[in-house]
Amino acid sequence: MSRYFDFPDFPADQSSAHVSVPRNELTLICLLAITDCYKKQVKAARPNSACHRNRRINVGDGVAIEARDVSKIFGTSTDQEVWALDHVSVSIAQNEFFTLLGPSGCGKTTLLRLIAGFEHPTDGAILLEGEDISALPPFQRPVNTVFQNYALFPHMTVAQNIGFGLEMQGRPKDEVADTVGAMLSLVKMENLKDRRVDQISGGQQQRVALARALAPRPKVLLLDEPLSALDLKLRKEMQLELKRLQHETGITFIFVTHDQEEALTMSDRVAVMRDGEIHQIGSPQDIYNRPNNRFVADFIGESNFLEVQLLSRNGSTAKVRFANGTELDATLPSTDVTSGSITVIVRPEHARLTADRSAGHLQGVVNDAVYFGTDTHYYLTLDGGEEFVIRQQNQRGDRGKISSGTQVGVTINEDSIQVLAN
Amino acid sequence: MAEIGQSPLRASTPIGIGAKAAIAAEKRELKTRWLLVSPAMVIIGLAGVLPLSIILFYSFMSPGPYAGVSFEPTLRAWVFLILEEDLFEETLGLNYAHISIFSRSIGLALGTTVLTLIVGFPTAYFIATRPLRQRNFWLFMISLPFWSNLLVRTFAIMMFIREQGFVNHVLLYLGVIDKPLSIMFTPTAVWIGLVYAYLPLMVMPLYASMEKLDFRLIEAAYDLYASRWKVLQKVIIPLVKPGIVAGSILVFIPSIGAYVTPKLLGGGKSLMLGNLISNQFGTSRDWPLGSALALFLMAMVMIALIVYVRNESGKSAHG
Structure with a gap:
């Protein structure tokens, strides 16, 4: 992409110093080219337009x-x-x-x-x-x-x-x-x-x-x-x-x-x-x-933190055991994690409620349900005493929110458990 | 006045029902205001307007035989402001003594303004860039000499610059000069004295406008390829200009009418307007001329002020 900022007088661009187009004209030409390219891209809304491809190549050039x-x-x-x-x-x-x-x-x-x-x-x-x-x-x-x-x-x-x-x-x-x-x-x-x-x-x-x-x-x-x-x-x-x-x-x-x-x-x-x-x-x-540690997980978005036992590791994944005995796969962070008791996170939108307690990975009771229009937040207390939040997208056909006090199961989506570095 | 006059009562009272009460309240308030202002009015009248009127009146009279005035109306004093009578030929010619005193007064006042600006600008900048707690200390140090009498300060300067004074001792010791400089009783001595006396008057308004200066603007200018000198020229000076103008006026006005400083430091050869006026009422016993000179000085001060006010109002109209 002919970038606006590639100028013959630009110190880094010594190679193009011989270009004979007057600088001001070049400015205009470049600007027009960019604007044009940009407009086309917006109109076509194709991620693979020329603009986009060139930009991809440019990123990481140096x-x-x-x-x-x-x-x-x-x-x-x-x-x-x-x-x-x-x-x-x-x-x-x-x-x-x-x-x-x-x-x-x-x-x-x-x-x-x-x-x-x-x-x-x-x-x-x-x-x-x-x-x-x-x-x-x-x-x-x-x-x-x-x-x-x-x-x-x-x-x-x-x-x-x-x-x-x-x-x-x-x-x-x-x-x-x-x-x-x-x-x-x-x-x-x-x-x-x-x-x-x-x-x-x-x-x-x-x-x-x-x-x-x-x-x-x-x-x-x-x-x-x-x-x-x-x-x-x-x-x-x-x-x-x-x-x-x-x-x-x-x-x-x-x-x-x-x-x-x-x-x-x-x-x-x-x-x-x-x-x-x-x-x-x-x-x-x-x-x-894939937040590395508790601070990153806490600072960006909402997270459920759970204490688990690390059973075995297999490359970038590990088998962990929850307090209720459920064993699931979790992703390991880039930094090293010691064995034994560790913390994992589950994002609220990566878990679902199930009416059948025994069918869920975890079990708990609904304390509160807050309706947000696009979705509903369920605040749970797990049987082990931990707080757990689930964000579930609302559908037109929903039969109303689950009332507080309901005993529920929690199903965690596959590949949604992240181990935190300690 | 208008916004003060509007009592909160009036604003909140429904029109019609409480209108009478509101008008009465406003009348009462107006009366109270006059009562509060009257002492100031009396003082201004007795100490300002009345003496000025007498001076104006005297300037159109003839000098009395032993000082004072004899009540014969004449324009003599105003003519003698810049002209003088030749003793032998009884013709009028330019009074070079007066003209040199006028020009020296204006020159010294301008010189003082410029030098206090040059010295005061970095000083004020230094204070404004200190942490908040240190600023008051530095301001106190700057204004400290102001709490002592001008006479005492002028004597202190004399001790400093006289032939056997500190400055000469140091310069001789350092070998910069081989015989003592005689600064005393020259316009230079007066200049130094005036700068010393009125420096705080320059630093204070400069500091006030620099304190308001957003130092992020200076960073922004540095960021946009402005060197230190360009930052000063393009950003700092335009933004503290109100302080520069105010400080210059505050220094120029007392400098042009200075009396003690030229009297003590300038000797007989470096008289300024203030000394000339005092001479007319003293040794020369020419009260009408003294009055005319005093009014002339006042006119110059007024011109300086009008220029300043014009400048300011022009700016605010633009904004």
Whole structure:
């Protein structure tokens, strides 16, 4: 795919420096090509259109950002030391939508600020396309940031804000104007270009912040909880918008959020962080279906935690015995698990109620049933005393919900039990 | 006034039924307000408007034989503001002494404003970037000299810059100079004294606008390829401009009318407007000319203020 951001003057693209098409024209051609391609894809809604295939090839072509054994300690005296990052290593592929997910104070924003250059690592290195950039100031890194509260310049218009980075790079005036125009149309803000930033809405400010950060064609775009200030409806819109922008520009996005839903819906890969450490890196499906440990399982989605006995292992699966004696297959995590008493999780939607107690894998009593429209949540107490939640999709023909106090059996879907690392 | 005048009572009373009561309440409130304001009005009237009117009146009179005024109306004082009578030929010519004093006053006031800005800007930035608890300490340190008398402070500066003072000792010791600098009784001494005296007036408003500055904007500018100098030029200065303007006005106005500082540090050769005015009421015994000069000084201050207000209102109209 002819990406918008592949420019003859782009330092990484020395090979294409001989292209004789004037830069501004090239900008337009590329932009048109992308938009066209994108439209076609949307119309046809075929996952295997040219756009999609090329994009697939592009992802993973090379490493965009690598954090190598990075630690960041705040506070000077030893008793006040805070390890914001504790020997973190992660490598993010080119054109990837990578999300750092975790509760506040987990170090995700610190990692972002280290990549942007606002902080410098206490230990370890940050590499951009294989080059150590740890010591470079922010204004010398081809990395731009979309700030949590946008940080738009209040004394400038929308267009001036978007053109700021290009002007600071010393680009010629007409190139700045052209790129600003292209950016305005990319984020659909052409008619508001002369407004002051305090005269536009939060969602529009968000778009301007995006356009401002994208305009200088960074190699990596950092997004620091950019959607947290928006209301729910706008947030959903912007999630799609961000995916579209990433798709159209082909830039590596590193997205920081504490919202698990945002992380799951938007990312190619997610890194779950806590207390300055990365607990798991994987695709949204991996993170949700195969959480490594209790924290990841608890932080993302709802989980039922059950204590079981590990009987035997067979490659990536194991045989486990529940408290009531039932023996089932479970998936082992990537990290090693000791034998004996272990914890497994079952997602609420991966289990079903059965009226016949003895037919189920587990037995219990319904405490409460809450109707949610699309599905009903059943809160159970198992015979062993553990709490258990089942989420069951509602059908038109359902004969009403099962009332509390009913003795029921629980059937767990095949391949739905995940062993947690201890 | 309008929004204060609207009592909450009136807003909540249904129209018609309680209207009379509301009007009465408002009248009472108006009376109370006048009562509260009246002491200030009396003070402004007695200490401000009345003396000013007397000065204005005096400036159109002739000087009395032994100071004071004789009540013969004339424009003499206003003419003598910039002109003088030749003793022998009885013709009028430019009064170069006055003109040099005016230009020195304006020059020193502008110079003081510029230097306090140059010194005060980094100072205010330093304070504004400290952790919240440290800021009050630094502000206290900056305003500390302000709590002592201007006279005392000026004497302190004298001790510092005189021929056998600290500055000369240090410079001689370091070998920067081989004979003591004579800074005292020059416009430079006055300049240093004025900068020292009015620096807090520059730092405070600068700090106030820098404190409001969103430092994430600076990060955003760094992120968008702006070097430190460009960040200062394109982001910090435009955003703290109200503070710069306010500080400049606050320093310029007292500087142009400075009296103690030029008197002590400037000697006889570096008179400023304030000293010239005081001379007219003292040794020269020309009260009308003194009055005219005082009004002239006031006019200059007013012009500076009007420029400032215009600038501000223009900005808010734009916003």
